[in-house]
Amino acid sequence: MSAVNGTNGAGGTPKISLRGVRKAFGPKVVLDGIDLDVARGESVVIIGGSGTGKSVLLKCILGILQPDQGTIRIDGEDTTHVTGREREAVMRKFGMLFQGAALFDSLPVWENVAFGLIQGQGVGRREAKERAIATLGAVGLTPEVADLFPSELSGGMQKRVGLARAICTRPEVIFFDEPTTGLDPIMSDVINDLIVKCVQDLGATALSITHDMASARKISNRIAMLHKGKLVWVGPTSEIDNSGNAFVDQFIHGRAEGPIQMQIRAF
Template sequence: MDVPKIALKGVKKFFGPKVVLDGIDLDVQRGESIVIIGGSGTGKSVLLKSILGIIQPDAGTIRIDGQDTTHIGGRERERAMAKFGMLFQGAALFDSLPVWENVAFGLIQGQRMARGEAKERAVATLGAVGLGPDVANLFPSELSGGMQKRVGLARAICTRPEIIFFDEPTTGLDPIMADVINDLIVKCVKDLGATALSITHDMASARKIADRIAMLYKGRLIWVGPVSAIDDSGNPYVDQFIHGRAEGPIQMQIRAF
């Protein structure tokens, strides 16, 4: 059997007495798109940051292409990071740089590509997400939210990464623009042949971009399965979450004023 692109085994993370990740086991196969769902504060972002090496797990191992990356640093970490692209939650563009430099940031800073060549690649990548060359010299403040998200996606794929992370890719977008972004994500991941790991609480997005869905609750993956099986999970926590019901085993903490 092929070595998983990403393999998590027994990953734990604590912040003081709070258990955020409580023994995560998950394999992501090459070319697969996995979406992790779960409510706010369930540890989705901590899991993503642990894989990226921004946060060190307190236990367990994280392997990328079979290499244990749990505690690597320096050049080894840089080499591992070169495989990743990321679409951040709020697009996270640099306000002081024009659009093309935002898109080409990884090429110029990470790969030391010449600026002229990097700009050509950036403009071509903008075209892949439906933005014309006229957008390249604009600044992020001149773009709508949907256009900023497209630029963020272009930056995520411009280095032609092997693995792409999507952090709440449709947050802040209207339903139509969210669907446009979802379609673009599916297309770009397929065109690159990349492996994708996304975190979201938008079920429309999860259904569209996932091959498999994993639900995180209280630091544990309580259900993992194909997207086609999500409506028949047989898990009351999953059922409550995907249908957005107030009543059920998941109790939201509401403070009295």
């Protein structure tokens, strides 16, 4: 399968559906007509080099940025330009693991994990802490960690706390932004295993962006490659090594030679 769009074969309305999504910043076109469906319960990973528009695509889906053209639908509803309470209702369906975990330094771990419960759902602090501790257990952290501050945690522990925060509200869709950045290979694999387990336990839909192929292979059902604002290949993860696509082949093998030409500044 080498089509630029398609689902994993599941029927019904896609959980996420993008059609003709375009975004430019001045003369620079970052997204150039993106079509992509993500089925309910599916895990799709978008790969591509730095600066190819992966983060911009996520921000458009989240509503942080608005596309210049095209539509974004969640559960069949057009959310491209919704604001206010309508946007808040959409956001309640989402969980997010940020690159670098992005924890609040001034809050203890449990309040970081329970932030969405307290601020977004009005859950009382006692119940929120209990749920946060239970969620920390789901990512392999003991109750004692709950009262620590982010600065007291290793990078791998911070990433686990970020994952706990992403799943604590039991979201329908979880976004992962470079989930293994800054981690050693062993801890990266631990985080990948936790992502797979947590997404499956929740029955959630997952959309991730990464340039880490080990992570992409482990956490996805399908992979889509973004290059110069376009999805140049979308297919099952099992077919990535036999994609027949020169861009994909160069990227997954990390070759300097190929159709992807890196811009190197001369000094």
